[in-house]
Amino acid sequence: MTNAVRHAQHSPDAEVTLHMTEHLLVASVGDLDSRPITPAEAGRAAGQGLRTVADLARTFGGDVRIEPSSGGCGKTVVVRFILPQGTP
Template sequence: MTDHMLAASVGDLDSRPLTLADAGRTPGHGLRTVADLARTFGGDVRIDPASGGRGKTVVVRFILPEGTP
């Protein structure tokens, strides 16, 4: 977290690729909800391959409103 941004990430070991286009088709629609929230607050979502070569990491950034503690 910085003065104007909150970033969160979550990773898994699932080798199946995932894109934001898949988000509406996945059970629970959680990724789509998070992506929509990020966009609402001027942020973004990135899906990267895991550094160890197996799995992936989803990184979400939210732009914080001015004056957020």
């Protein structure tokens, strides 16, 4: 969410969604800023927040994807975490 606020300043809105199943947590942040971003580029930024999130996701067997917005304008950063067995 911090990246959407800092780097998508021309986007008036950002949407955060969380989805959880028995073994998976998916967090996504979408904005209307048409400028693309890749995890490699985000890693060069001052805060390196997306890189930290990607490292954390990989620790839990997950990943980070950057997808075009379903509405055709903007992008969505999707982070998947595989949850350990026994997670409530």
